[in-house]
Amino acid sequence: MANGAAGAASPGALGVTARRDAWWVQPLAVFLGLTAFVIYATWAAFQGNHYRYTGGGADYLSPFYSPELFGDPKTAWFGGKPAWWPGWLVFSPALLILPFPAFFRVTCYYYRGAYYKAFWADPPSCTVKEPRSHYRGEASFPLILQNVHRYFLYVALLFILILAHDAWNGIWFTDPATGQAHLGLGVGSLVLILNVVLLSGYTFGCHSLRHLCGGRINKLSQCPMRSRIYGCVSMFNARHMAWAWPSLVFVAFTDIYVRLCSMGILTDWRFF
Amino acid sequence: MSSTATFRIWRGDANGGQFRDYQARIDEGMVVLDAVHQIQAEQAPDMAVRWNCKAGKCGSCSSEINGMPKLMCMTRLSDLPLDQPITVEPMHTFPLIKDLVTDVSWNFRAKKKLKPFNPRRPDAPDGSWRMAQRDIERIQEFRKCIECFLCQDVCHVLREHHLEDQFIGPRLFVFTAALEMHPLDTENRLPNLRKLDGIGYCNITKCCTKVCPEEIHITDNAIIPLKERVVDQFFDPITRIINAVTGGDKR
Numbered sequence: 291m292a293n294g295a296a297g298a299a300s301p302g303a304l305g306v307t308a309r310r311d312a313w314w315v316q317p318l319a320v321f322l323g324l325t326a327f328v329i330y331a332t333w334a335a336f337q338g339n340h341y342r343y344t345g346g347g348a349d350y351l352s353p354f355y356s357p358e359l360f361g362d363p364k365t366a367w368f369g370g371k372p373a374w375w376p377g378w379l380v381f382s383p384a385l386l387i388l389p390f391p392a393f394f395r396v397t398c399y400y401y402r403g404a405y406y407k408a409f410w411a412d413p414p415s416c417t418v419k420e421p422r423s424h425y426r427g428e429a430s431f432p433l434i435l436q437n438v439h440r441y442f443l444y445v446a447l448l449f450i451l452i453l454a455h456d457a458w459n460g461i462w463f464t465d466p467a468t469g470q471a472h473l474g475l476g477v478g479s480l481v482l483i484l485n486v487v488l489l490s491g492y493t494f495g496c497h498s499l500r501h502l503c504g505g506r507i508n509k510l511s512q513c514p515m516r517s518r519i520y521g522c523v524s525m526f527n528a529r530h531m532a533w534a535w536p537s538l539v540f541v542a543f544t545d546i547y548v549r550l551c552s553m554g555i556l557t558d559w560r561f562f
Numbered sequence: 563m564s565s566t567a568t569f570r571i572w573r574g575d576a577n578g579g580q581f582r583d584y585q586a587r588i589d590e591g592m593v594v595l596d597a598v599h600q601i602q603a604e605q606a607p608d609m610a611v612r613w614n615c616k617a618g619k620c621g622s623c624s625s626e627i628n629g630m631p632k633l634m635c636m637t638r639l640s641d642l643p644l645d646q647p648i649t650v651e652p653m654h655t656f657p658l659i660k661d662l663v664t665d666v667s668w669n670f671r672a673k674k675k676l677k678p679f680n681p682r683r684p685d686a687p688d689g690s691w692r693m694a695q696r697d698i699e700r701i702q703e704f705r706k707c708i709e710c711f712l713c714q715d716v717c718h719v720l721r722e723h724h725l726e727d728q729f730i731g732p733r734l735f736v737f738t739a740a741l742e743m744h745p746l747d748t749e750n751r752l753p754n755l756r757k758l759d760g761i762g763y764c765n766i767t768k769c770c771t772k773v774c775p776e777e778i779h780i781t782d783n784a785i786i787p788l789k790e791r792v793v794d795q796f797f798d799p800i801t802r803i804i805n806a807v808t809g810g811d812k813r
Contacts, residue, residue: 402765
């Protein structure tokens with residue numbers, strides 16, 4: 291159907307376009323941002339240490355390692371390294387956790403559009419030539435598996451509760467002399483709180499959540515509660531990208547903060 | 563005080579053509595369509611250009627300006643870099659008729675194949691229905707569409723991969739969403755959306771949303787909600803079981 295005759299950009303190779311703006315900036319930024327995150331998260335996940343800071347009576351747990359299902363026998367839900375863990379694979383508690391939020395982001399509608407452009411050049415940007423002629427989109431294997439997104443949403447919602455509990459733990463400090471916990475506030479407490487706020491803003495704007503809350507209903511007026519929830523989720527959804535990036539960056543920052551405190555490189559400053 | 567700018571306009575037909583440069587006087591408040599009309603009146607009376615309302619409401623003057631699909635009548639010259647030639651081309655996705663005019667009739671043929679509005683029986687003896695504003699306001703956004711087909715033009719599934727026999731494109735997904743989400747409608751379009759209309763081909767580039775002159779949130783409010791409904795029916799076994807037990811949620 292394409293006209294074939296019109297325009298300078300009709301025939302051509304990857305990147306050919308008549309656009310004059312810096313169209314490549316956004317996909318490049320996405321490429322660099324996601325690559326940096328994946329490299330850091332992979333490195334951090336395989337460390338298996340310095341993920342909890344308990345100095346000064348604090349209890350800060352890195353979100354990469356929360357919930358700590360297996361790990362330190364004193365703090366983990368189910369004790370130390372599980373017997374069924376394959377001997378050839380380095381054990382780290384994060385390896386049991388990170389795949390779930392990772393796949394939640396990988397299958398997220400916003401990220402899909404972003405990394406298809408940045409990593410696959412499919413297309414590199416609007417009206418910019420693509421490197422391949424064959425296209426299957428998300429209509430067949432493997433990308434048809436993106437439809438599993440809502441199942442990772444369910445896990446992500448559970449993780450929000452767990453991280454909120456971690457943030458709550460982060461404002462309670464144990465007096466080493468008495469063993470009594472008292473309310474306090476450190477920089478780490480604020481970091482954990484802000485982390486769960488940003489992750490909540492991202493998760494509560496999920497397109498699948500929006501659909502499940504009310505998008506699937508044609509007569510919202512008959513379900514007033516769901517109508518209100520749908521309105522709230524739609525509000526977050528309208529800024530889904532704006533929540534996606536800060537939450538991604540900050541979850542890595544939270545891990546870095548806890549790690550540096552645990553290693554003794556950084557001192558956790560306490561307000562009270 | 564007026565100045566001049568260079569307009570590099572595509573001249574040709576289905577057999578071929580080339581860009582030609584024209585000089586146009588620039589005055590305050592001008593849009594690209596003004597300059598094209600000036601060139602047509604003074605330098606190129608045989609240049610074909612489709613237009614009608616000059617107010618961004620008829621969707622006739624769709625073209626590609628400096629490589630981006632836009633309405634000529636809504637693109638102000640003050641927003642363009644006038645120190646370089648301004649390229650004006652016909653839409654790439656559709657067959658060229660002449661110069662800036664393309665044949666967009668495929669969109670109407672594809673639209674005819676979609677399942678039409680199928681309302682429930684009237685609520686009142688006079689044949690009328692009752693609807694809550696809350697139920698209808700979501701699809702009112704879709705009714706803003708002026709059928710300029712810029713979204714179809716920019717969609718890479720049509721533009722680059724020419725899958726028009728398997729994929730209906732963003733405009734027709736908006737049209738389908740307006741029907742599928744309508745509180746009176748009783749039709750199930752989800753099997754067609756998956757098999758015939760090719761909603762799975764959309765990979766959410768959001769280019770359609772970016773170029774829409776009516777600022778319809780095509781991807782977030784039409785395509786993704788339709789994708790989610792298709793997931794309900796075909797890819798989510800738990801929802802299918804729940805729907806089988808409860809009778810479904812489309813009410």
